[in-house]
Amino acid sequence: xxxxxxxxxxxxxxxxxxxxxxKKRFGSNEVLKGIDMTIAGGEVVVIVGPSGSGKSTLLRCLxxxxxxxxxxxxxEGRSVSDYREHDLRQRIGMVFQQFNLFPHLSALDNLTIAxxxxxxTARAVCEARAHELLARxxxxxxxxxxxxxxxxxxxxxxxIARALMMEPRVMLxxxxxxxxxxxxxxxxLAVMRQLADDGxxxxxxxxxxxxxxxxxxxxxxxxxxxIVEQGRPDAVLLNPVEPRTRQFLKxxxx
Amino acid sequence: MGEAGYVFMPQVIWLHLPQLAQxxxxxxxxxxxxxxxxxxIGLVFGAARAYRVPVASQVAxxxxxxxxxxxxxxxxxxxxxxxxxxxxxxxxxxxAVLALALWGGSYNTENFRAAxxxxxxxxxxxxxxxxxxxxxxxxxxxxPIAFRLVLPALGNTSISVLKDSAYLSVIAFAELTYVxxxxxxxxxRVFEMFAVLAVTYLGxxxxxxxxxxxxxxxxxxxxTVGDA
Numbered sequence: 203x204x205x206x207x208x209x210x211x212x213x214x215x216x217x218x219x220x221x222x223x224x225k226k227r228f229g230s231n232e233v234l235k236g237i238d239m240t241i242a243g244g245e246v247v248v249i250v251g252p253s254g255s256g257k258s259t260l261l262r263c264l265x266x267x268x269x270x271x272x273x274x275x276x277x278e279g280r281s282v283s284d285y286r287e288h289d290l291r292q293r294i295g296m297v298f299q300q301f302n303l304f305p306h307l308s309a310l311d312n313l314t315i316a317x318x319x320x321x322x323t324a325r326a327v328c329e330a331r332a333h334e335l336l337a338r339x340x341x342x343x344x345x346x347x348x349x350x351x352x353x354x355x356x357x358x359x360x361x362i363a364r365a366l367m368m369e370p371r372v373m374l375x376x377x378x379x380x381x382x383x384x385x386x387x388x389x390x391l392a393v394m395r396q397l398a399d400d401g402x403x404x405x406x407x408x409x410x411x412x413x414x415x416x417x418x419x420x421x422x423x424x425x426x427x428x429i430v431e432q433g434r435p436d437a438v439l440l441n442p443v444e445p446r447t448r449q450f451l452k453x454x455x456x
Numbered sequence: 457m458g459e460a461g462y463v464f465m466p467q468v469i470w471l472h473l474p475q476l477a478q479x480x481x482x483x484x485x486x487x488x489x490x491x492x493x494x495x496x497i498g499l500v501f502g503a504a505r506a507y508r509v510p511v512a513s514q515v516a517x518x519x520x521x522x523x524x525x526x527x528x529x530x531x532x533x534x535x536x537x538x539x540x541x542x543x544x545x546x547x548x549x550x551x552a553v554l555a556l557a558l559w560g561g562s563y564n565t566e567n568f569r570a571a572x573x574x575x576x577x578x579x580x581x582x583x584x585x586x587x588x589x590x591x592x593x594x595x596x597x598x599x600p601i602a603f604r605l606v607l608p609a610l611g612n613t614s615i616s617v618l619k620d621s622a623y624l625s626v627i628a629f630a631e632l633t634y635v636x637x638x639x640x641x642x643x644x645r646v647f648e649m650f651a652v653l654a655v656t657y658l659g660x661x662x663x664x665x666x667x668x669x670x671x672x673x674x675x676x677x678x679x680t681v682g683d684a
Contacts, residue, residue, distance in 0.1 A: 265585060292587030302578035306600050306678070316586040319596055348678065361582070368586055 216279050218243045218372055218403050219264060225272030226259055226427075233259045235427040236273065241372065246404045248418035248435065250411070252450055255424040257407040261374045264405065265294040278371070292320070295365030299377040301357040303349040309336060309360045310345040313367050328367075335363040339393050355386030359393050372403040379410060409454065415439055423447045468648045472639055476652060479635030484660070486549065486631060487618040490556025494617055495610060497557060498564020502606075503594075505565060506572030516565055523562035529623050531555055536627040552621070552629045560617040567613060571606035572598060604675050611668040615661055622657075632656060 217240035226234035233256045241247050249257045262268040264275060266282055275282045282290055304312050313332035317323045336342050339359040349357055358378060365373060375394065379387045391413050398404055398417050408414065414421050414435055421438040423431045423446075431444045442448045469476070501516035503509075523531065532555045539546060546554065575598050583593045625634035636649040 267581065267585060288587040288589045290587075291585055296582075296585040298578060298582060298585075300578050302576075302582035304579050304582070304597055304601075305576065306604060306675075308678075315596055316583070316588055319592045320586075320588060364582075364586070
């Protein structure tokens with residue numbers, strides 16, 4: 203189900219992710235009411251909005267943790283429904299609000315279990331790369347620690363490294379700092395910022411407005427299952443056009 | 457013992473030691489096989505229940521209702537008397553293991569169902585998001601976590617299987633209780649034999665509990681599952 207338009211544009215110029223008229227319903231509750239959005243390679247798109255606005259659902263539709271009821275989502279020019287589910291997900295990393303580490307595995311094994319079992323990559327190869335990534339998120343010394351022995355911020359950094367093990371083309375962050383104590387938020391945001399600086403394509407659902415302004419290339423404001431406003435972070439966050447955006451920003455700055 | 461008082465004669469135990477040892481071996485063998493088989497039944501049917509596998513889940517539910525809802529003694533008699541009528545000829549040792557496995561398996565089905573149900577959904581979702589297909593998520597995430605969670609309940613059921621192997625004496629399976637009570641019946645050495653039974657069963661149960669707590673402690677030291 204490739205679209206004709208996308209076939210005519212050279213792959214290098216095509217957005218990495220294209221969301222077209224996507225609708226999603228939970229029972230009688232329509233949570234996405236026709237979303238159109240693109241994410242270009244290397245771009246950091248920050249999605250903000252009140253809770254219940256459909257931000258997380260939108261992210262979860264991108265890697266098919268949720269199915270969609272209308273419209274289509276293209277990843278690298280191909281409909282996500284044409285991919286084998288696990289092939290798609292190996293290319294799209296995801297970081298969750300609750301970290302969701304594997305509690306029975308050490309930090310190192312949290313990183314290596316998926317590549318070792320999916321691709322049957324040798325343990326030594328996986329572990330070398332895992333140590334590299336743990337060092338990158340500042341946890342070189344914690345490879346042998348179990349999740350219950352780590353702080354929330356450390357767990358989330360392990361979770362980010364775990365997602366990076368699969369060498370994804372894009373990373374989705376679903377309120378990655380919302381479950382953290384305030385003093386632990388900074389260390390996770392620093393890792394995300396570093397990732398953005400390294401050129402990773404990212405879709406970030408967050409309430410951290412400073413991060414949105416400083417790291418985002420684009421801010422998308424969602425409310426009631428629709429994109430109300432989007433544009434450059436300064437424009438959307440400092441001079442919003444839409445009354446709903448203004449209202450939201452006023453409410454969260456109080 | 458009504459007459460002039462009972463004289464405890466430990467040499468009776470030595471005299472019957474070969475028989476008693478053979479009975480103990482049968483108890484250990486039937487219990488070990490029963491415990492392992494019951495765990496496997498519980499694992500398979502418990503997973504079928506937890507993940508609502510069509511047909512298998514309903515079969516498992518009916519099996520659990522039947523075997524948890526009837527006395528093990530009735531089950532033993534039924535297997536011993538009814539299977540030959542159905543053309544299934546098993547020797548008494550096979551009936552013994554089968555009875556323990558089916559009875560323990562029904563409890564373990566519920567134990568495993570609860571354990572699989574308690575595996576944190578977030579961990580499974582993270583595995584899915586990493587691109588692990590369902591069979592890998594089950595084998596490497598759900599199963600090891602559920603195993604840690606099921607251990608206390610699995611241990612209790614296993615201890616019950618071991619103790620309830622004594623019921624197998626009713627079908628003349630010559631396990632420890634059968635041998636000892638026969639000696640009581642023929643030689644009236646009541647206290648010697650019940651001392652043997654008490655000490656031996658207690659010893660086996662304590663050993664099993666100790667082993668299980670060692671496994672639990674070993675796994676707990678390698679990442680607790682409850683709070684992460």
